[in-house]
Amino acid sequence: MKKHILLILTGGIAAYKCLEFIRRARDQDYHITCVTTAAAEKFITPLSLTAISGEPVYNDLFDRQAEADIGHIALARRADLIVVAPATADFLAKMAHGFADSLASAILLATEKPVLIAPAMNPSMWHHPATQDNLALLEKRGIYRIGPGMGAMAEAETGMGRMAEPLEILEAVNDLLTAQRAKDVLSFTHSLSEPLSSLDPPARAPIDAQQDVGEKTSLQGYRALVTSGPTREPIDPVRYLSNHSSGKQGHAIAAALAQRGAETLLVTGPVSLPDPPDVTVQKVETAEEMLAACQDALPRDIVVCAAAVADWRVAATHMQKLKKQESGTPPSLVLSENPDILKTISQMTEDRPSLVVGFAAETENVLQHAIAKRLRKGCDWLVANDVSPATGTFGGDRNEIHLLDGATIHSWPRMQKTDIADRLAEEIAQYFRAVSCLE
Numbered sequence: 001m002k003k004h005i006l007l008i009l010t011g012g013i014a015a016y017k018c019l020e021f022i023r024r025a026r027d028q029d030y031h032i033t034c035v036t037t038a039a040a041e042k043f044i045t046p047l048s049l050t051a052i053s054g055e056p057v058y059n060d061l062f063d064r065q066a067e068a069d070i071g072h073i074a075l076a077r078r079a080d081l082i083v084v085a086p087a088t089a090d091f092l093a094k095m096a097h098g099f100a101d102s103l104a105s106a107i108l109l110a111t112e113k114p115v116l117i118a119p120a121m122n123p124s125m126w127h128h129p130a131t132q133d134n135l136a137l138l139e140k141r142g143i144y145r146i147g148p149g150m151g152a153m154a155e156a157e158t159g160m161g162r163m164a165e166p167l168e169i170l171e172a173v174n175d176l177l178t179a180q181r182a183k184d185v186l187s188f189t190h191s192l193s194e195p196l197s198s199l200d201p202p203a204r205a206p207i208d209a210q211q212d213v214g215e216k217t218s219l220q221g222y223r224a225l226v227t228s229g230p231t232r233e234p235i236d237p238v239r240y241l242s243n244h245s246s247g248k249q250g251h252a253i254a255a256a257l258a259q260r261g262a263e264t265l266l267v268t269g270p271v272s273l274p275d276p277p278d279v280t281v282q283k284v285e286t287a288e289e290m291l292a293a294c295q296d297a298l299p300r301d302i303v304v305c306a307a308a309v310a311d312w313r314v315a316a317t318h319m320q321k322l323k324k325q326e327s328g329t330p331p332s333l334v335l336s337e338n339p340d341i342l343k344t345i346s347q348m349t350e351d352r353p354s355l356v357v358g359f360a361a362e363t364e365n366v367l368q369h370a371i372a373k374r375l376r377k378g379c380d381w382l383v384a385n386d387v388s389p390a391t392g393t394f395g396g397d398r399n400e401i402h403l404l405d406g407a408t409i410h411s412w413p414r415m416q417k418t419d420i421a422d423r424l425a426e427e428i429a430q431y432f433r434a435v436s437c438l439e
């Protein structure tokens with residue numbers, strides 16, 4: 001059955017790109033209904049939207065005919081997904097604060113369906129704390145976001161605020177609808193007590209069969225970078241903040257890529273593992289050191305970020321060991337956020353690696369968080385896994401992962417981390433082989 005997308009257009013110059021989005025979405029058999037704000041119609045006419053979508057365009061909350069025909073609540077309900085593109089700073093503020101003063105806002109207040117926003121605005125508006133606070137509120141409520149990216153703006157400025165391209169938005173739509181389907185299947189299979197691996201079988205080449213006969217696709221001539229292990233963020237010369245990552249998965253991936261002939265650099269935090277064979281290893285302690293080592297190693301064809309990078313570091317590291325106070329008052333630590341290595345590499349505008357793979361360590365709603373994380377970070381593939389203590393993933397030898405490649409979610413059965421590494425390296429090698437066939 002055709003999936004139904006409700007596209008809400010708000011008032012930005014990027015609205016013209018939505019014609020391309022509608023055309024491409026219809027090519028993929030989506031049914032598109034457009035809703036415009038008054039400001040959107042300063043940039044794009046309902047006539048062109050109707051011509052491209054083949055559907056009436058709705059814009060008025062108080063239009064008696066439209067309310068009699070369909071009504072804003074029904075519009076909100078019949079969609080499988082709502083896309084807001086372009087989403088202006090003003091409209092994001094309205095969404096964040098629950099306004100219902102236009103048809104578009106009222107629909108968003110009435111819907112329970114997934115909502116994807118594609119922000120577009122001037123870089124100063126994007127960086128303004130008001131916009132960032134509104135986005136944080138929306139993300140907390142489970143709204144999905146794609147972009148914006150860096151680039152030339154209409155006002156002859158360059159910076160962050162350019163709306164994602166139509167095909168990127170469509171890819172995010174595909175991702176979200178696949179996840180929605182996976183979630184439905186998941187609750188269904190849970191009620192049957194079946195494992196998650198009963199989700200759709202991977203629509204890919206039968207890799208296991210190839211491995212049975214000892215064939216591995218070559219990555220000769222490609223250069224790979226893998227991050228692995230935890231980072232350690234010093235508090236003082238003898239204490240640090242860190243996490244339980246063992247580095248087993250990242251090290252195994254580096255080994256599997258090198259085995260296929262890729263020139264591989266492993267940038268790793270402190271672990272107690274031997275260096276993988278045929279891999280150049282660079283040892284670091286902190287997230288900032290890890291980022292610097294990765295940046296020095298670029299450009300690369302393949303980047304796999306498997307490290308469990310500490311999200312925060314101590315803002316002011318103490319030069320001497322912290323002493324206990326006579327009063328018994330414990331010291332308070334002020335933290336600052338660490339750089340996001342995966343996001344930095346994924347969003348590079350020059351010499352970006354052809355394939356950037358991230359990991360998502362989650363403890364609940366694994367797929368939903370992973371979908372949002374892939375969009376937020378901008379990586380190409382994302383390997384999602386459940387790291388709640390009961391799974392024994394952190395430090396253990398086995399894991400169960402879902403590979404999100406932008407079109408499909410591939411759920412692999414529980415297996416050894418070394419087998420996951422081998423299968424992932426094989427997927428990467430096959431991807432490059434497919435790309436080289438197209439060139």
Ligand code: CTP
Pocket residue numbers: 227287305306307308309310311338339340341342343357358359360361362
């Ligand atoms: N990552 C990174 N640099 C950071 C944090 C994370 O490169 N400062 C990478 C990890 O290597 C992984 C991905 O981002 O590939 C996701 O890491 P994860 O810990 O799951 O997510 P966070 O970004 O930390 O987000 P959250 O803690 O909110 O889940």
